[in-house]
Every structure is written in C-alpha cells, then in structure tokens.
Amino acid sequence: MPFILETIVATKNADGTFHVRPYGLHKDGDAWIFLPFRPSPAIDNVRRHPFLTVSAPSDVRVIAGLLTGRDVVATVPADRIDGVRLQGTTGHMELEAVAFDDHELRPRFRCRVVHEAAHRPFVGFNRAQAAVLEAAILSTRLTMLPREKVDGEMAYLRIAVEKCAGPEEAEAWGWIAEKIAAHYGD
Ligand SMILES: Cc1cc2nc3c(=O)[nH]c(=O)nc-3n(C[C@H](O)[C@H](O)[C@H](O)COP(=O)(O)O)c2cc1C
Incomplete structure (x- = not known):
C-alpha cells in the first residue's frame, strides 16, 4: 500500500x-x-x-x-x-x-x-478541507461507483463540512455537490 x-x-x-x-x-x-x-x-x-x-x-x-x-x-x-x-x-x-x-x-x-x-507554515488539519478532497475524488469516479455509495459517502462527509467549514470550504463543497447532482440529473 x-x-x-x-x-x-x-x-x-x-x-x-x-x-x-x-x-x-x-x-x-x-x-x-x-x-x-x-x-x-x-x-x-x-x-x-x-x-x-x-x-x-x-x-x-x-x-x-x-x-x-x-x-x-x-x-x-x-x-x-x-x-x-x-x-x-x-x-x-x-x-x-x-x-x-x-x-x-x-x-x-x-x-x-x-x-x-x-511557502506558508502548516499549522493543522481541517476536517472540511479533507471532506472536500474526498468528495472531489468521488466526483471523478461517478461512472465507476453505485449511486448509493456516492450518496452515502456524501452524507457522511457533509457532517464535517457543516461542523468545520469556513466560507472557502463551503463554496468548494457546493461546487462538488452540484457536479454530482448534475451527473445524476437532480
Ligand atoms: C485528489 C485527486 C486525486 C486524483 N488523482 C488522479 C490520478 O492519480 N490520476 C488520474 O488520472 N486522475 C486523478 N484524479 C482525477 C483527475 O484530476 C481528473 O480526472 C482530471 O479531470 C484529469 O484531467 P486529465 O484528463 O486532463 O488528466 C484525481 C482527482 C482528485 C480530486
């Protein structure tokens, strides 16, 4: 691995x-x-x-x-x-x-x-950033994954976004969520 x-x-x-x-x-x-x-x-x-x-x-x-x-x-x-x-x-x-x-x-x-x-000090992790990263990867695999898995993972990742996002992370999350919704014609 x-x-x-x-x-x-x-x-x-x-x-x-x-x-x-x-x-x-x-x-x-x-x-x-x-x-x-x-x-x-x-x-x-x-x-x-x-x-x-x-x-x-x-x-x-x-x-x-x-x-x-x-x-x-x-x-x-x-x-x-x-x-x-x-x-x-x-x-x-x-x-x-x-x-x-x-x-x-x-x-x-x-x-x-x-x-x-x-270039900048790295001072800690942010769960919403990690969630956006995971959702972004998910959004490139929509044709390979069953919809239930995508929906389930997005529901779980959304928890971290709702708890920990700043405005940038919230905006990025919205773009990925829109891309996924558009793929399914929602
Ligand atoms: C965090 C992350 C990692 C990715 N890793 C890869 C990778 O290693 N190889 C790959 O082909 N695509 C990877 N992708 C998907 C590509 O970014 C995506 O398919 C992109 O449109 C590829 O552009 P290209 O077709 O011009 O190469 C990754 C996406 C994300 C969000």
Missing part, C-alpha cells in the same frame, strides 16, 4: 501553456510516481517535456474549481525547472520524470525531486 500524496500537478502543454489538475502521486523511496489515467494531456506533456511541479493548495476551491470548469488557478514560475507552481501554495516540489513505464490504462512516470520549498 503506497503513501499517496493528493496534490496539484502542472505539466507543460505543446503551446507553452500549462495543464493543471489534481492527481495522486505515489511515494517510492525518494522518488514519486505520477500515474495519469489514459487519455490525459499530461501523458504527452511529460513525455515531451519531462518536468512537472506539484503544489499543495491552501484553498480547496482550487481542487473543486479545476474539476468543475472554473478559472481558479493562479500560477507563478517554478524556481529551478521550466514550469509553474500554484501561487497560493503552502509548499511545492519540482520534479523531473526520469523513467516511463507505458501501460494501456495507467502509464507510470518515475520522478526525482529537483527542488522543494515551503
């Missing part, structure tokens, strides 16, 4: 812009394994330009917004690689993909850390 870091990955598109999305990176010793499902522009991007950044968003609206088509991402240039990181990140890493293991469903890029930096 690998340690998985849920984070925001930026890869460089052919036209020089950046593709920014949430992904889970698997830890393997000092290396990180990046596993985008096919089809994904990130796969061609990293094969062409094997440098990527991972940024921890301090605002979960970044995660929810990226999955619901909202323009929520502000980026700044990376420190050591040709890439960008999130502007409001608590910390980020700059990675180089050093090996590619092709697979019809989920290719793997093995990445080494080129550089890492902390």
Whole structure:
C-alpha cells in the first residue's frame, strides 16, 4: 500500500501553456510516481517535456474549481525547472520524470525531486478541507461507483463540512455537490 500524496500537478502543454489538475502521486523511496489515467494531456506533456511541479493548495476551491470548469488557478514560475507552481501554495516540489513505464490504462512516470520549498507554515488539519478532497475524488469516479455509495459517502462527509467549514470550504463543497447532482440529473 503506497503513501499517496493528493496534490496539484502542472505539466507543460505543446503551446507553452500549462495543464493543471489534481492527481495522486505515489511515494517510492525518494522518488514519486505520477500515474495519469489514459487519455490525459499530461501523458504527452511529460513525455515531451519531462518536468512537472506539484503544489499543495491552501484553498480547496482550487481542487473543486479545476474539476468543475472554473478559472481558479493562479500560477507563478517554478524556481529551478521550466514550469509553474500554484501561487497560493503552502509548499511545492519540482520534479523531473526520469523513467516511463507505458501501460494501456495507467502509464507510470518515475520522478526525482529537483527542488522543494515551503511557502506558508502548516499549522493543522481541517476536517472540511479533507471532506472536500474526498468528495472531489468521488466526483471523478461517478461512472465507476453505485449511486448509493456516492450518496452515502456524501452524507457522511457533509457532517464535517457543516461542523468545520469556513466560507472557502463551503463554496468548494457546493461546487462538488452540484457536479454530482448534475451527473445524476437532480
Ligand atoms: C485528489 C485527486 C486525486 C486524483 N488523482 C488522479 C490520478 O492519480 N490520476 C488520474 O488520472 N486522475 C486523478 N484524479 C482525477 C483527475 O484530476 C481528473 O480526472 C482530471 O479531470 C484529469 O484531467 P486529465 O484528463 O486532463 O488528466 C484525481 C482527482 C482528485 C480530486
């Protein structure tokens, strides 16, 4: 069972812009394994330009917004690689993909850390942020999961949001809940 870091990955598109999305990176010793499902522009991007950044968003609206088509991402240039990181990140890493293991469903890029930096103090966990993260992941798996499971998990996660959310978390939760409702035509 690998340690998985849920984070925001930026890869460089052919036209020089950046593709920014949430992904889970698997830890393997000092290396990180990046596993985008096919089809994904990130796969061609990293094969062409094997440098990527991972940024921890301090605002979960970044995660929810990226999955619901909202323009929520502000980026700044990376420190050591040709890439960008999130502007409001608590910390980020700059990675180089050093090996590619092709697979019809989920290719793997093995990445080494080129550089890492902390930008804000990390002072604690927030249950509503964790709930939004879980709901966001759920919202990308709706075609694979039975509706009862999705409804049951959302009902449980909503408890933490109702107890612990600030305005940002509440807004992010609303975006994900809307996406799920729209999927079911509610
Ligand atoms: C926290 C989180 C982790 C995710 N991890 C992955 C992942 O490791 N691989 C993947 O392909 N999609 C992952 N997803 C789903 C993608 O973010 C989502 O499908 C996105 O639309 C993919 O964009 P793409 O098709 O351009 O790659 C994750 C989503 C969330 C919210």
